[in-house]
Structure formats: structure tokens, C-alpha cells
Amino acid sequence: MSGDISMLSDDDTPLSVKPSARGTQNGHVIQNGNGRVLSDSPMSEDDDMPLSQTTRTKSEPMTPDVRSLKRKKPAMMSESSSEDDKPLASSPAKSKSAAISMPGAVEQTTTKAPTANGKRARTSSKAVVESSEDEDDAPLAKPKRVANGKAKPKGRPAKKVKKEESEPDIESEDGTPVPARKAPPRVKRKMKDESDADDSPSEDDKPLTKKRATKTPAAKKTKGKGKAEASEDVKPKKRGAKKEETEDSKLASKKKEEMDEDTYKWWEQQNAARDGSVKWTMLEHNGVYFPPAYEPLPKHVKMKYNGEPVDLPVESEEVAGFYGALIESPHAQDVTFNKNFFDDFLKVLKKYPPRNGVKITKFELCDFRPMYEYFESEKEKKKSMTTAEKKAAKAAKDELEAPYTHCTLDGRKEKVGNFRIEPPGLFRGRGDHPKKGALKHRLRPEDITINIGKDSPVPTPNVPGKWKDVVHDNTVTWLANWVENVNGNYKYVFLAAGSSLKGQSDMQKFEKARELKKHVDRIRADYQADLKTKQMMERQRATAMYFIDKLALRAGNEKGDEEADTVGCCSLRCEHVTLLPPNKLVFDFLGKDSIRYYNEVQVDDQVYKNIRIFKGNKNDEDELFDRVNTGALNKHLASYMKGLTAKVFRTFNASLTFQELLDRGTPDKGTTQEKLNAYNHANRMVAILCNHQRAVPKTHEQSMTKMREKLRGLKYERMKLRHALFSIDSKFKKKKKYQEPESDLDDEAIESHEEQLKAKDLEKAEKKFQKDNEKLVEDGKKPQDDSVLKEKLKEVEAEYKRLKKERGTEKHALKKERPTEKIEDAIDKLDEKIKAFKLQMEDREAGKEVALSTSKINYLDPRITVAWCKDNDVPVEKLFSKTLITKFPWAMEADPEWKF
Template structure:
């Protein structure tokens, strides 16, 4: 599993065994084994409601932009990854489609895909299906399947809405529900330096506050903050048995709505007179409008974007349009991109960054306080009299569009949004907010059948942008719960759905046969549906928009897929299929060109049954079964976390949630290896201290053997590294002390004080060197033998846990685990699993997800994903 950098894993004192009971095979999605292997997702900044980083408690993961597989590989993009606006929610090709566009394939061969992609013929042939109730006449696309394939029942009226207060323990820093045998509230936790990719650090230790030297004002302020949090009311909408409604179904979502609109970025501030870009070596005097756009590019000068031809071309084309209206004031005519020198502006930006970084902590706090105060009224709204948090209340500033992958419009200019571009949605008879910049709103409406607060159209792709409530709001929570309930409802009827499409695999009507084959792949491989694209959009495809060139047949029954999916993530999969499916694909490709659509006659299966419902269902059922199969009942918390992440990876493979290996991954692993060596070094010192105190310990098996990969050279190297760090810490502490003395108008310490401290450090490491030669170790603080034994045992456990974290980090370097947790895995599965196996949910869910899924946190242990 590991590369050569992790040789320290051979240590016998804490072996790295596989997880007890862990399923080592690929994931199953209910009836087949699946996998996908794709290119990484590259995030843009365009108003994503929740990024994947929101789901990672430890900020250890750096997402990087990948290099394309080949220079000819097209990379284009659509909307943000797996948000509620995804085209996956559209019914499967709701009308006759003509996907046979004359496009060149963006896919390239990728041999050697993971073996987990293989599906055995036995696994997919001859499955018996159970009959299910017939369809109902419901017209709603977003109602649970039970209302369409089973007899519909009247929904219960929601009781009067109540507000309930959250209580908390006096020694907790955040509000939590009242403890009970069935509920366990999340606790506030601090961040560790290292850990598994999805693990939050250990909760803060509780300790007694010493009366001496304690700032009483700070203590009182902290208690006041806790009291304010205790008084904050939380609307537990999930206890009110709300009607499951979704955006666009025409039903009322609110009665009253009052908010402050959106906050616009500040106007552009021109650069100082001495900072000018150059053209052909000559300074250019740009007017503010042109200078601002030049600054957008200058800020990205040292990024990969500035090395991209498409990015540079699009930027320069748009900049020339701005220059035409706002030409240089000194008469220089700019026509050649390669003669432009943006470095003076870049260097100015870098110097400004350095100044901000050099600000004192107090100055930074003041700036943050001023910013928070200016934004405070925009962060919340009043929905039916309740205060709820607003999500993306900031209007995105102008800049250069980056896109994901090789988007054809990357580098294009994103224009500044003005009030005249924005439509507000607000309740009747409430004050209309005033924009924080000059201008008037485009329109103000009062539509209570939608949940957005503001909308506008961005200029690059013509997409509608919306401001919604925050992820943890009641409306968003109801939408999430409705989505997962629909997937759970599918579980009751999936046998009939499969029976239907299995029967149509041999239908004489070509349209129905194609639809059945597409359904088969959406179910088996968790593919997205896909939709038709324009010439200026990304050449990404889903199941229904596959072209013949994307699918290769290999007798007797293997099908290879190779295409660019959503967000230009490459999907490669070689899978065994049913004999009839193989025959159908061969039939669909007959007499067609490579650029022709494979499923050119696909129509919808049934209203409300979208590809995303299948992805959510298959992801959750796969996840549940993986957890059930191998969670080590008597394992440590870290062993259980490793199994949880293993189960999540199986889902990520199923749904093709891949990412680039972070650029800092190898560096991170090297640091972890160094830290592990530090643990071994400490263990060695404790062992030798034991031997000095009681030589009989040398004969005991647990202590007799030396730590692996820790010879004399490694020890000497480690001590040199420790000495360098200690000296660096001493220098920083000395500088900080002098800075504080200067602020207090006192005389700073002399350099001789620092020199004396450094000498003491060097003397200590000389002493350690002598100890190594003599073999007799003396600790700074003398401890009895029993305490030394206990310290060794604790260190062994710590090392074992840390090694498991390293294994988990390495295993997850190419898999994006956050996407599944945010969008596809029913959070109640995680909440119940944590309660059942006594794992703190903070180890898995970040604060963002705990806020997003409060309704799931109170799930009973008896709850089942059924």
C-alpha cells in the first residue's frame, strides 16, 4: 500500500495489520461491483454553495490543478460538482434527444484501470426481481417514488411550528442538544497538526482555570459568549413532520421573508502612480478600468493559469475590448500580448500581501472585526419570523474566469455586478434594502414558491446565480432530507424498476431498448444522465449523451468506457455486462460514426426517477453495506475511522469522485514519517531509561528489541533536526519578547541573552550524544519504573494510531471523500454508525457538515437505511 518513503512501517512494536473484518474488495451498489477512474476535479470560485474542503476537518488537503492527460485532451466544464442544481436531477432524457453532434472525442485510452471496475457476468445475469405496486398519477418530478409507483397517501399536516432552545453543559464551548441515551451532541474540537484526511482532531481538554495570572475579563467574556449561545433558539423543523417540498414544485415555501439583500465588493482602487505595467519595456499609463483588468492577470502571473494558451488568449481578447474603450493615457497602443510585462503590478501585490501578513495579531483582529460588523446584517434573514443564516450573501468580485479542466472560456473577463443586474425576492410589506453601492435594484419580487433571495446572470456563461439560505437552514435541510428520503423510497421499488428495464433490454421498439440499456448503466455504474451541450460549453458527457467513440466492445462481454464526465473528470471503466447488454451496444453502434450518439432515441423512464436518485440510492446502500461488513467491533477509534474512510472510498470509486494527488502529498508524508521517527526516538529513550533503572527489563521481549529503522545515523540525524528546531524556537521567542518590551517602551534584551539560550540547547544535545555512546539514559525528570512502563505503552498506542492515519492518508490521496458526504451519503447512516460504535462524530463531520445536517444528528441507533 505504501511507497518507499514509508519504510518506518516495519516497526514490530506496533504492527500495521489490516482492519479486522474489512472488505478488501470493491464496492457493491446493491447488486453489482462497480468502479470508475477519472481525472481530478479542479475547483473554481464561482459561487459554489459548499466546497469539498468544507467537509475536511483537518486542513491538510491541497487541491491542485492537474495536467491534462495529453495536449489534445479537451477539458470543459459545466456547473459545480454535485450541487442541487445538477442536471442529474432531471428525469432521464425527458424528451427525444439528438446527441449525435459532430464532435471529436475528448477521451483517450487509459489502460490498467483498477480491478475493482470489473463486474462478473454471474453477478449481473439472471437476477430475480420482485414485483412492486403500479405507478400513480402524480405529476411532480421531485416527489418521493412512493407517490408514483405505490398508492399515494395524504401527507399529514404539519403541526404548529415551535421554537426550541438548545441546552448545553456549562463546561462546553458550543450549544448542544440535551444529552440522553439516544442523543449525543457534537462537541467543539481543536485542530491537530496531522491526522487522517477526514478526521477532526481530539476535543479540547478540560482543565481547571488557575486563579493566579488569569485575565478575568477574558474569562467573563467567554462565559458571556457561552451564555449568548445558550439563549440562541434553534428551530427543529424535523420534529414538526414538515411536508416534503422542493424548489420549483409551486408550493409556498415561506409566509414572510425579510433580508438586507447582498453585499457588493468595494469599488476599484487605482494603483500608486509608481506602479505601472510595461509594454515593450515602456511604462504604460492605464486608466482605472483597463488597469483593473490588467491587475486581474498580474495577480495570477505565477500560477499555472498564466502558462495556459487558452487562458491567455481569452484574457487578452477581452482586455483589448476594454482598452478600446479605455486606451492608455500616454498614447501607447497595445496589440501584442507577448510584449506585455505585468510583473511590476505582480510585485506590488506581493508586497501588499507581505504587509498584511506582517500585521500584528491585534491589528488583524481589528480588521476582521470591522469586516464582520460591515457584513453582519447580510448574514441573516427573517424567515417566517425566525432568524436564519444566509449562504452566499457576497456578490462575487470581477476577475478572470478559471473554470474547471480545459474550459474553452477560461481567462474570460467576469464583469463587475451592479445593483441594476440583480433581482431581489422579498416578502410583501417589508422594507426594501438599500444597496451598499450606488444604484437601484433591477427588480423586486415577492415569490414565496421559491427559496432564493437574490438572482442575477453572470456574463461569461450566461448562468443564473442565486443567493440561498445557508446549508444549515430549515429550507436547505428540508431539501436535503427530501432527497435522501426519495432515495430510501427507491429501495422499496428498485426491484420493479430493474425488472422493467431488464424486460425492455429485448424490446423490439428501439427507443425502449435504448432506454433500458441506459437505465442499466445508470443503475450499475452510477453514471450521471448527461444532457445536450452547446458548442461553447464543455465537451462533457453523461450516460444518455455518450457517443459511439466513448464505448468500446471487447468480446465476449466486456464494455470499456472512456469519456470526460462532469467537471471534466475523466471516467475510465472496463466492466463485464450481461450478454444482452453487450448485444444491444453492438446494435446501437451499427452503421454509426464515432461522433454519433449511442443512445440517440432515449426517453424518460418515469417522472421523478432521475439519475441522481439512483446515484444517491446506490451510494448510500453501498456505504451502509461496507460499514456493516467490516467495522471492527473491538477496534480502536482510529481503526474504526480507517474502516469508515475505506467504505467512503468505495462510494467515491463507484461515483467516480476522483482528484489529483495533492502537490503537497509527498511532503506531507515525509513530515509524518519524521514525526513517526520522533515517536520511535522517544520510545528508545524511555526503554533505555528503564534499562538504567532496572537492567532486568533488557530480557523482556517487549523492551529488548530495538526500534526498526532507527540506527545510529538516523538517531544522530534526528537529534540534529531537533536541535535546529529548538534553536529556531528560541530565536522566535527572543524576538517576540523584545517586540513586546518595545511596545511597553522598555529596554530590549541584549543579544547575549539569546546566545546563552542557544549555548544551553547545544550543551543539552552534546549530553544526549554522550548518552548514546554510554547507553545509560537519564531523563530530565526522574520517574519510577511503573511510570516508565506506562509511558512506553501509551507511546505504543500513539504510534499504532499514527501509522493507521498514515495508511489512511496514503490510501485516500486520489479520492475525493468530501463529495460523497456532502451530496450522496445519507448523513443518518454516519450518525447512527458513530453512536453504535462509540466514535465521536466530530472525527468524521466537520463543523460545516454538523451545521448542514442537524436533523440527522439526532437519529436513533435503531434507525435503519431502509
């Protein structure tokens, strides 16, 4: 028995519990130094290296073995501890603390990947609330009267928000940033009214690429030169672009004037919200949009069983089709997915058996390929549709959904987020979810509860049936809810991300995190003192708070027996934390979404001793913090600041760390791409801190290949310009600047690149010919003859024959003569573009295993990004997608000097 336990009283010893199931998954080590501070070197090679390249593997990864056992009630145990570890009741806590006053970057950021197995057993829990929006607005149990989120500020009626007509461009055709006008501190901003605000997370990281037509309030006037001149052979300069931009600007201005009356800037109304419970006084909407009914497959398309076609009723055929569409996906290779699907499929077959009497009993004898091939052929048909056909199909779809896209809230038209009811299908789950592959039932009006104003008309469903219930709860922000059948969780329909209610909730969340700055020093001092208290409960709570503050761990909640074996700080088991003398801890567990958290971190000596005490006399499956739970921890935190929870610490630490990394790592005189790399580096460090990992995207290598091809194209462009100079005057060959050939551009690469360019130009000519003819037919005119296309194709062939003859001659004839000064300028600009593009490639490779969008959407105050963009002359569209700009309109007017 450890001497650290010997002098604790009977009441102070940790409680032990029964064993539970184990589960691990491949992950990465994020080694922190003292505190949470990420690397002081903001752009070091190690920090920018992808996680996989810094991983040290101790053993092969083990497949999670998820078991579920009931915990028994805690039992009191008596032990004592040595004088060395015994807290002195009369001694005040030392002022010196490992807690850093403001979190920055982790001192050491390395990754390792030893494999560990863990066991986990949990008590079952009911109705885990799952919300598609902020958790604050989700009901706890009953759909009628639900715990709500944060209130709007009180006060006078609000104004209306103006929508943006067009999106600004992020760069010119050659990649150089387009200058943007400097915005005054409080400029009226326009927001585009999007057709769909519930974009996937992946969309949130994509920068905008539309042409700049309006002023961007988030960026100062860009310094430096304008568009770079490239070779006319590769990228001809567009004519009339300036005129077109002016016309677009006038149109946008006109639209702005027309919409001024509808502008509602709730964030300028300091007292706009009501009290903490009432969210609205009038809410009217058309309910939710149900997917269309199932269309049976053609009679010749049937699944087979043991080689024999099966004549399935439509109810069974639909379920078989769900799996048939996935047989070439990784899901169909998953044992759990297949088992859960087949179990549910057999239940459906029992109710709706095959009409031709085939008995289906074994999954291995099922052949869904005929269905798969039919679905693939239908996909190809859709892809081959003409532009006009695609537009017509989209217009028909939009017309059906139009009544459900918006609602009326307190007299204002607001966009609805996820107004579409989820179609039936197979549950995918996240990570190693035990229910993946289970059948999601088709939802009907009888499953849906809608929330509207008392005086609002009850909407009629777009499919036969009646609503389960109609409630009038103005203390919540959801419009509809239902319980999904797989996990028994509540699902909700909320307003879109850019709505006033959601915007207020987001803003208040980050303001609460900023408010924590006023209290954090006192909280840290208290938990540092409690690390040595005689009361075991307080000592465990202080240690848990240390981990939440330093390592940004989630608080953790109990899970049901049929849920994935994921844990957080308060639900850690002894097996999840390993002691490495003299003062290191190794964390290894499955976090949210079954993402493995592995971290080897140096901690305070007292924290190390506490963990040794907490683990004493316990089994691996026992709880580490057996006297602490999330509810009690949050109640304690609320005594310091109203509304303070462990989740607020995570937002606070992420935003403050991000701000410090940006302040320290942004180059004052760097290029736009260098500044963007510094931003992405800071974002990446926060994502690592918060364990926002992801698997390498399937398209990553394909994306990198395209980028390498584009880089080769830029080098080819530069080579042709050099050769054009040599053709004009041979003296340029003697200049050192132009002597060396472009790297990685040998004869084989040149030939391959020209073949690719030729194929693209031929395809482009054919598409243009087809599009022009379609337009002529629409206008009632006669289409062009095929001879026009043949002539165009001949011109392309002739051009590439000329380029072929130029190979190896170091000479090139431009299509249009240009002075040598212009060619030299174009080469200089291409050099800058190549340099920036290489940095962009490095940044893409470095971030392939880190999910940057999660922290950007949920944990980083958007005003940090907007202020940084304005202060560094970087267009905000480079970092925020159209979806994020719509989500955070209140942040777009942050001043350049604003700090978290």
C-alpha cells in the same frame, strides 16, 4: 452488417446523427464485475491502493480536441435482426437478472488508463442554470417565478435550534481518543454559530481539533484507556487542564440555558412545512455585500510592453493585475487561459487605452512581473502583521459584513450562505473548460435581483446604484440572483447549509432515496424485461436505466457549443463505448467537470447485444441512445414514484453501497484508527463508483513528508524512553521487547530530528517572548528585557548539547524521575500510537486521487455516518468537520441501530 440488426422493423432501428467534437483526458479504469458491487474484501490491498498505482497505460494521453458541430434531425432507418436477438413478443421476461437487489461493492476494482480521443458536436442550449446550492431551488429561466425545490413538511409552528458554544475534541494530546458520554436517542443538541458557513469543500473533510468541552451526542462513551503518557522531555503534561475543561463545560451549559428559547428543531416537527410551493411567509435581509472598489497600484508599479512601462487607466490596470497575480500559477501556462484573457484584455484596452500611447497587440511582449512582485510583497506584509494588527483588520472586516451574514425568516434569525458578491477576476472553470481565462465583470446593484417579503423594507446596497429588480417569491429559497457574464448562468444567494430550509431540502432528498428501496425491485424487473422489447425506444431506455443503476452514471444533458465537452448516460456517443467480446464494455468519456470516466465492465449478454445493435450503421460521432433523452427518462421514472429521477438512483446506490460496505468491513474489536480506515475505505469505494476523482493535491507530498517526520518523532520519543529504562536498570537491555532499535532511526536521522526540535524550540521561545511583551504593553506594564530572551535561548542550547552527548550511549536522563512501570506504560502507549499513525499514513496515501468529500457532502446519507460512529464508539468529529455538523444537525440524533 451485424446479424443483430437484420430483423428489426423500420421503426425499431437506431437513428443516426451528425458527427461532433472529440475530447479525452487522463483518467482511471474502475472495473466492475456483474452488477455494481464493490469488492467483498473490505480492506484488501488492491482496493486501498491509490488509483495511479493500479493504472495500466495503453498509450500516452491525448489533449482534448473540442469541436462543436450542429446535429441534424434524426432520420428513420430500416434494418432487421437475427432470430437470436429478436425479442419474443409473447415470451415473458426471464426473472433472472444481473441486477443485484441491493448494491454493494464492485466485485473487481482495478484501474487502467488507455488513451482515447472522442469527438463531440452539440446543439446550442440557453441559460444553463447554475446553483450554488441544491438544484431543486433554482429557477429554470426567469428569476421572478422559479421552479422550486422540495417543500417543508406541513404543520404547527416550529421550535428554534440551539447553537453550540464550543466544539468537542477528537483526541488527546498524544492522539488517543478522549472518552465521550453516551447520548440518549433524543438528546437536545447544541450547534455553534459559525461566522462563515460557506466554507470551501476542502474544509469539509478536515476533522475538528478543538478541545472537548461539551457532550457529544453523536458518540457513545469511549471504551478503553484515557490519555497516553509520553516522555516528559518531548511533551510535558499540562497542569490545570481538568479545571479548565470544567470551567468550559460550565460556560457551555450556561450558554445552553440562555439559548434554549431560540432552539428550533424543525426535524422534530413532523407537520411543520407548508404545502409544496410556499417556503416562507416573511423574509427580510440586507441584500448582498459588494466587494470594495479597486485601489490603483502605486505609480512605480506598471506592466511593461516590449520592455517599455505602460501607463494604464485604472479600468485596464485592474484587468492586467488579475493576470499579473497568476503568472507563477499553472493557469498562466495554459494556452486556452492565456488566449481568452488576452482577447478580453484587448477589448478593455480598446475602451480604456494606455495614457502614454503604447500600442499593445502581442501577448508575448507583455510583462506583468512588476505587478506580480508588488502583490507578493503585499502578501508578505500581511503575513508579518502582529497578532493585534491581524485582529484589528479582521474586526474591521467583520463589522462591514455583519449586516449581511443573517436574515430574518418567519421571525427566526437564519444564517445566510454566500452573501458576498463575487469580485471581478479571471474565470478559472473546472477541468478543460473552453472559457477559462475569460474576464468576469465587476457586478453592480443594477445586475442583482433580490427576493424579500412583500412587507419587508427594501435594503440599500453598500455601493452606489439601484437593484435590477425586487421580487417577493415565497415559493423559492434564494435571497438574490444575477446572471454571470462568462457562461450566462444564473448565480444565487441562499441560506447557509445549516439553515432550516436547506436542512429540510437535504433531509427530503435522502428520504426520497430511501423511498426508492420500496420500488427498485419492480423498476429493475421492468427494465430487464424491456431490454428485449421490439420497440427500439423502450429497449434504449431500458439499457440506459441499466447503466444508471449499475454504474451510477449521471443522466447527462445537452451542452451548448461553447461549453466543455462533457457527457452523461443519455448523451453518450458511439465512440464512448467499445465492445470487448464476449460481454465486456469499455466506457471512455469526459464526465462532469471534465473528469475522465474510464471503466471496463462485464455486463449482461442482452445489454452487450443491445449496444452492438445501437452502434450498428452509425459513425463514432453519432449518439448511442438516439431515441432517449433525460427528460423522457425522468418522466418514465416518475411513473413509478413521485419525484423519482435518475439523480435519485445515484444517491440511493451510493448510500446503500456505503451502508453495506460499512456493515461488512468494520472490525468489531478493532482500534479507533482501524475502524476509521474501514470507514474511509468504504467512502473511497463509493467515490470510485461515482467517479469522484481528483488530481493528486499539490501539497500531498509535503503533507506526507510532515507525517513521516512526525512518525520519526514518535520513534525518537520511544527510543529516549527505552534509553531511560537502560539508565535506571541495565536488565531491560536483555528484554526482547526493548532490544531492537527503532526502525529508520539511525544516527543521521537522530541528529537531523534533534536539529529540527532545537530550531522549533528556539523559535517557540522567541514567539512566546514577543507575545508576552505584547500582552504586557496592552496591560500598560513594562515589557521584559532582552536578557530574559537570551537566558531562555541559552537554556534551550544547553538542553540540546546534553542530548548530543547522549547519542550512541543508549542512556537518557529524564528531566523528572519516574518509576520504571510508568516508563514502560508510556512505551506501550507509544507503540499503539505509532501503529495507529502508520494506518493513518496508509489511508492518506490510498486516498490521494479520490475526492471523498463530494460523496460525503452530496450522496451519502449523513445518518449512516452518525449511527456508525455511535455504534462503534468513534467520535463523529473524526469524520465530520464543523461545517458538516452544522449542515446536518437533523442527522446528529440518529440512533446507533439506524440503517439506510
